[in-house]
Amino acid sequence: MKKLMYGILMSALVLTIAASVLGAETKMKPSASELKKMSTFLSNFTEQGFMVFDIEADGADEPLHLGAPDAVSDLIRFGIRHNYINNFKSRVAKCETKDCQYGSLVIDGKYVAESVKKYFDLDLKNQSAMEGDPPYFYDGKLYHFEGADGEATYYAQVKEVFKDGNVLRMTGELYNADDESERPAVFEATAKPYKFGGKETWAILSMNVIWND
Numbered sequence: 001m002k003k004l005m006y007g008i009l010m011s012a013l014v015l016t017i018a019a020s021v022l023g024a025e026t027k028m029k030p031s032a033s034e035l036k037k038m039s040t041f042l043s044n045f046t047e048q049g050f051m052v053f054d055i056e057a058d059g060a061d062e063p064l065h066l067g068a069p070d071a072v073s074d075l076i077r078f079g080i081r082h083n084y085i086n087n088f089k090s091r092v093a094k095c096e097t098k099d100c101q102y103g104s105l106v107i108d109g110k111y112v113a114e115s116v117k118k119y120f121d122l123d124l125k126n127q128s129a130m131e132g133d134p135p136y137f138y139d140g141k142l143y144h145f146e147g148a149d150g151e152a153t154y155y156a157q158v159k160e161v162f163k164d165g166n167v168l169r170m171t172g173e174l175y176n177a178d179d180e181s182e183r184p185a186v187f188e189a190t191a192k193p194y195k196f197g198g199k200e201t202w203a204i205l206s207m208n209v210i211w212n213d
Contacts, residue, residue: 025164035158038170041202042156042189048081051209073129076136079112080143102137102144118196121203153177166192185211
């Protein structure tokens, strides 16, 4: 009996090692509502033009590497733009300082940090990001900035989902928010299941958009 149990345990160990070496990715079968929720999650990045990034990129000076020297500035931009697009009436206000030299709009830094935590599971230290375009000035409580619109907005539609351990890999297409038939790119994104504010969601790990020729 002991030899049988030993043989079973050794077989299980071999299978576990083989799975870790060969990869244990499995294709999932999410419902239509789950696919829609995943698509909405990823669209929070694509609508801003966050198309290629990897928060665990080898050799990156910061935990987030978005192709810019200062990854923190990209996080700040994401947090501000996310609220500008999705929470304008409730979180964005008009600047009330003299001359408003850093822009006509303001947003409390706590909302910016909250959005970064929600979508990246990263803790942001609020600070000015003046080297980008547009610049964002932080006065110790509020970010001052200028709003900008006009560029085409692209949303993500998740078509297939795969799971490898605790990581989900989602693939699909981008489409123009004003014309869903316009689908100029495909994407692959990875994320980890994550609970924020008591709700089940995901934290992004990477995004890679490939535009059609």
